[in-house]
Amino acid sequence: MKHIQQFRKKIWRGAVVLIIIVMITIPTIIITRAIVYNESKSDAYNDLSLLAPEVVIHYQEVRLDSWKDYVAVIQVWNMTDNDQSYKESIDPTTNHLVQQLDNGINFNNLDWSGLNIEAIKQAKYCRHLLDQYLFFTPGEYQFPLQEPSHYTDTFGADREGGQRKHEGTDIFNQKGTPIFSVCNGTLERIGWNRLGGERVGIRGQDGNYYYYAHLEKVNEALLVGNSISKGELIGTMGNTGDAITTPDHLHFGIELPNGKWINPYSWLKVWEFNSRLNR
Missing domain, CATH: 1.20.5 (Single alpha-helices involved in coiled-coils or other helix-helix interfaces)
Incomplete structure (x- = not known):
């Protein structure tokens, strides 16, 4: 026992x-x-x-059914922009891949001869990302303005004498220009903050946070917690907050769930192109 x-x-x-x-x-x-x-x-x-929006736009325009395949193949060449000798060596191979796609050969059946393993992996990885993340997919998102606007890639530029970095894209137009939601989501923040002035923050269905700042006015029908649809009016363009001394513009930013802000410039260019097509 x-x-x-x-x-x-x-x-x-x-x-x-x-x-x-x-x-x-x-x-x-x-x-x-x-x-x-x-x-x-x-x-x-x-x-x-990092994908060139011009390449995406070109192939969406001429090869809408297979644009992802072409972009992934072209990316093999673009990814080596710091190695000119390698670029020159794979240029004929890239052209050969494009010719195969032109002849109707499926991406999974391409003859990759002439490329090293890393380049092939890069192309297939790019093709996977285009399926997995829909930022470039026509119809999934829209440009936040319906009028022609001016903007450049200033992501990462110094602000406040270098104390912080610019974490978005500034889209310029006239005061009062209507601004619309780029996606479906939930209204998370509305109202004033020091830098953004009158701003609206939307949690997209993809989990990302979409930030619209320096608004002149916010759509009074918007309420925190309510749903918002792609194309729904957010407010009008202004220069509130720390933009008081600058021309009227929309500061548009995208923050990932982990708190990292990403450069929206390439996507804005593609959204603008596709939004014009759908008008």
Whole structure:
């Protein structure tokens, strides 16, 4: 009987230790996976933002049914912009891939001869991103204005004497120009802040945060917590907040769920092109 009691104590102690280990390990795994997910998503959006919008627009215009295939193949050449000798060596191969696509060969059946493994991986990775993340997909998003506007890529430029960086794209037009939601989502923030002045923040259905700042007026029908549809009026353009000394413009920003702001310029160019087609 004594031996049985000792055996039970050992089993109980072992079970307690095992439970403690499991309780520590499972949250660690969950947190690790969450971090990896956010980092990989951040990298994916960053990689997509590096695609040349002119290339995307061209192939959406001339090859709408297979534009992703062409963009992924062209990306093999663009990714080596710091290695001119390698660019020259793969240029004929890239042209050969484009010719295969022109002849109706499926992307998965392309003859990749002449490219190294890393270049092939890059092309296939790019093609996967274009399927996984729909920022470039026609009809999924729209340009925030319905009128021709002026904007350049100033993401990362110094602000306040270098104390912070510009985390968006400034779209210029006249005061009072209507501004519309680029996507479906939920209204998360409305009203004044120091930098953005009158601003609206929308949590898109994709999980990203869409930031519209320096508004002259906010649509009075908008309420925090309510849904908003792509194309719904957000407000009108102004220069409120820290833009008081600058021409009227919309500061448009995109923040990922992990808190990282990404450059929206490439997507805006493509959205603008597709929005014009749909008018």
